[in-house]
Amino acid sequence: MKTMAITIKPKTFLLLPVLLVLVAGVVLTVVRFTYGLGKVTALSDAFPWGLWVGFDVVCGVALAAGGFILTAITYLFNAERYKPVLRPAILTAFLGYILVSVGLLYDLGKPWNIWHPLVMWNPHSVMFEVAWCVMLYSTVLALEFSSIIAEAMKWKKVVTAFHAIAVPLVLAGVLLSTLHQSSLGSLFLIVPLKLHPLWYSSLLPLNFFLSAVAVGFAMVILESFISSRILHRGLEFDLLVDLGRFLWFAEIVFLAVRLQDLFVSGVLHYAMDGSLEGIAFLIEMGLFFTSILLLSIRRIHNSKIGLFFAAATAVLGVMANRLNVSLVGMLSDSKSGYFPSWSEITISLFLVTMGVIVFFTAARYLPIFPPEKEADISK
Amino acid sequence: MATYGLLLDFNTCIGCKACMRSCKEVNNLSGPLGQELSAENYTVVNTYKDLNYRKMCMHCLTPSCTSVCPVGALKKSELGPVTYDGNKCIGCRYCMVACPFSIPRYEWNNPRPVVRKCIMCISRIEQGKEPACAWVCPMGATRFGERDRLLDIARARLTRHPDKYVNHIYGEKEAGGTSVLMISSIAFADLGFRSTLPQEPLPDLTWTVLRKIPNIVFTAGIVVGGIWWVINRRMELDRENNGNNHKA
Ligand code: SF4
Ligand code: SF4
Ligand code: SF4
Numbered sequence: 362m363k364t365m366a367i368t369i370k371p372k373t374f375l376l377l378p379v380l381l382v383l384v385a386g387v388v389l390t391v392v393r394f395t396y397g398l399g400k401v402t403a404l405s406d407a408f409p410w411g412l413w414v415g416f417d418v419v420c421g422v423a424l425a426a427g428g429f430i431l432t433a434i435t436y437l438f439n440a441e442r443y444k445p446v447l448r449p450a451i452l453t454a455f456l457g458y459i460l461v462s463v464g465l466l467y468d469l470g471k472p473w474n475i476w477h478p479l480v481m482w483n484p485h486s487v488m489f490e491v492a493w494c495v496m497l498y499s500t501v502l503a504l505e506f507s508s509i510i511a512e513a514m515k516w517k518k519v520v521t522a523f524h525a526i527a528v529p530l531v532l533a534g535v536l537l538s539t540l541h542q543s544s545l546g547s548l549f550l551i552v553p554l555k556l557h558p559l560w561y562s563s564l565l566p567l568n569f570f571l572s573a574v575a576v577g578f579a580m581v582i583l584e585s586f587i588s589s590r591i592l593h594r595g596l597e598f599d600l601l602v603d604l605g606r607f608l609w610f611a612e613i614v615f616l617a618v619r620l621q622d623l624f625v626s627g628v629l630h631y632a633m634d635g636s637l638e639g640i641a642f643l644i645e646m647g648l649f650f651t652s653i654l655l656l657s658i659r660r661i662h663n664s665k666i667g668l669f670f671a672a673a674t675a676v677l678g679v680m681a682n683r684l685n686v687s688l689v690g691m692l693s694d695s696k697s698g699y700f701p702s703w704s705e706i707t708i709s710l711f712l713v714t715m716g717v718i719v720f721f722t723a724a725r726y727l728p729i730f731p732p733e734k735e736a737d738i739s740k
Numbered sequence: 741m742a743t744y745g746l747l748l749d750f751n752t753c754i755g756c757k758a759c760m761r762s763c764k765e766v767n768n769l770s771g772p773l774g775q776e777l778s779a780e781n782y783t784v785v786n787t788y789k790d791l792n793y794r795k796m797c798m799h800c801l802t803p804s805c806t807s808v809c810p811v812g813a814l815k816k817s818e819l820g821p822v823t824y825d826g827n828k829c830i831g832c833r834y835c836m837v838a839c840p841f842s843i844p845r846y847e848w849n850n851p852r853p854v855v856r857k858c859i860m861c862i863s864r865i866e867q868g869k870e871p872a873c874a875w876v877c878p879m880g881a882t883r884f885g886e887r888d889r890l891l892d893i894a895r896a897r898l899t900r901h902p903d904k905y906v907n908h909i910y911g912e913k914e915a916g917g918t919s920v921l922m923i924s925s926i927a928f929a930d931l932g933f934r935s936t937l938p939q940e941p942l943p944d945l946t947w948t949v950l951r952k953i954p955n956i957v958f959t960a961g962i963v964v965g966g967i968w969w970v971i972n973r974r975m976e977l978d979r980e981n982n983g984n985n986h987k988a
Contacts, residue, residue, distance in 0.1 A: 397851045398846075399849035406845045406846060437971075439968070469830050470832075471829060472830075474828070474829065475830060477828060481812055483809060486810045486834075488809075488810035489811070490950065490953070547949050551807070551942050553942070554934065554937065563945070695842075
């Protein structure tokens with residue numbers, strides 16, 4: 362009875378805001394495509410990239426990194442015991458990239474030209490490279506995702522076909538991810554004078570790659586916790602504890618590279634100057650340090666709630682980093698005082714909400730999770 | 741082929757704004773004359789302490805905007821101008837973010853928006869004419885010509901009147917040099933021009949990383965593939981030794 366109360370409450374409680382976001386999202390979508398970007402966004406000539414680039418695209422791609430991390434571990438490094446968490450990770454990554462692409466459709470001034478990079482080439486452009494990698498990687502994810510379905514449906518022929526190409530496919534996915542995860546950082550290499558020194562660095566691509574690895578682990582942990590809660594499934598807790606160890610290590614490597622870089626460039630004093638950038642930087646660092654600290658204490662690392670919070674702070678840390686690079690760090694030079702409009706925020710929320718709904722619908726009706734440990738189900 | 745440019749001499753500009761008006765005319769730009777660059781003002785003339793100065797696209801020799809555009813909608817013509825093709829553009833606005841002079845503007849309130857900036861009247865140049873703003877300028881304060889010649893003229897003016905000009909040809913070296921050159925009696929920083937630009941073209945910063953990508957792919961492919969092969973081989977050997985049935 363008690364579980365009933367717990368599970369039903371948040372749903373009815375959430376229903377109203379979710380409905381509101383959905384309705385507002387649809388209305389704003391119509392406005393966006395009828396009247397142009399100016400009507401719904403706070404963007405300006407001085408600040409042409411806002412929340413939709415910073416959150417929907419730059420954060421979105423990072424948060425979908427769980428897919429390539431886990432396929433690499435399970436297939437390339439043959440750690441097959443992670444298979445139970447592999448499928449939801451692939452599903453999340455696949456949905457994540459779809460969301461990123463949809464977000465891009467909102468943000469591009471001429472979304473109907475989105476296919477142009479296919480035929481109009483500029484190999485000197487980082488954006489061109491990212492576009493190609495994201496397109497190819499989404500194809501890889503679509504194939505990996507269909508292999509899951511085929512496996513669960515026991516379509517023998519399809520499954521054998523997938524088996525034959527599994528390793529090269531996964532390898533391609535890992536390489537493509539390495540490239541575009543880091544290239545999202547390279548996007549900002551060309552603005553040494555516009556991006557604040559706390560974030561501008563020639564190591565931006567490396568920083569982005571290392572933090573993508575970290576957030577990949579963190580997202581898999583979070584997703585497993587949340588879906589076990591909502592779908593009442595068992596939790597592969599020992600696997601998550603192991604992933605937590607990888608997360609801990611990845612965060613330390615990221616922070617070490619980043620801090621030595623800032624130290625060598627002699628810009629750390631900006632962190633303490635009380636400016637908006639300084640505070641944003643301290644928040645970013647604080648989140649990473651908290652996560653590392655939580656994971657360093659064995660009692661916390663091995664407790665469900667502790668691991669959950671460690672992963673959540675890691676995700677927030679990487680999000681803070683991405684938003685700092687693409688928004689906060691670009692603010693002062695632009696003198697624009699950009700702050701996302703409520704419509705921008707609503708549309709971002711709308712996309713996330715849609716993603717979450719699709720994820721749980723898919724998780725419920727598609728054979729995403731291996732059918733074991735169903736004892737928790739309360740009916 | 742000669743590469744052309746414009747020389748803007750702020751000291752001789754009288755602020756009549758004929759250039760702004762003629763620009764609107766030849767480029768079909770509506771709306772009133774503005775104070776700031778906008779989708780309807782490719783160039784502006786403003787006044788600071790009696791000095792009239794002009795702002796427009798610098799037509800960089802190695803432009804950031806053309807290097808970042810994923811579809812090559814922006815192009816550096818051999819004639820000098822940096823041109824734009826709205827039919828190719830996808831509207832990512834990376835050009836606006838990347839431009840070191842923050843020049844390109846966008847049609848925010850158009851559902852089919854395009855990027856807006858001076859294109860140095862490329863079609864007029866191709867017809868053997870001067871850009872409209874240079875042609876109309878009554879004082880010769882905007883002068884069209886081969887960039888090398890303009891640079892000589894600018895240098896000559898600075899040496900002849902060291903008291904009247906700050907010793908700086910803006911655009912000679914900025915961001916690797918630009919086709920538009922400017923000389924002035926007031927420091928460019930005071931007029932709001934970015935004065936801390938590196939002398940190397942900014943696209944180099946990206947290219948040093950981008951050009952390594954084939955190596956990265958190759959090396960990472962070999963390393964990760966190698967790890968897979970080793971692990972896989974070892975597991976196969978284990979299996980053979982144990983004679984176990986393997987379950988995929
Ligand atoms: S000034 Fe800006 S818009 Fe003009 S050519 Fe240079 S980079 Fe491009
Ligand atoms: S907005 Fe258009 S012109 Fe500018 S970089 Fe993007 S595609 Fe190219
Ligand atoms: S060169 Fe042509 S487009 Fe550029 S400012 Fe002059 S008149 Fe306008």
